[in-house]
Amino acid sequence: MNHQTRVIGAEHFCSDSFEAKTA
DSSP: OOHHHHHHHHHHHHHHHHHHHHO
């Protein structure tokens, strides 16, 4: 996969992780 896809995937993963922590 290209770099842009990796960045979007990383941001999505971090966002999910953050929401799970604060929930």
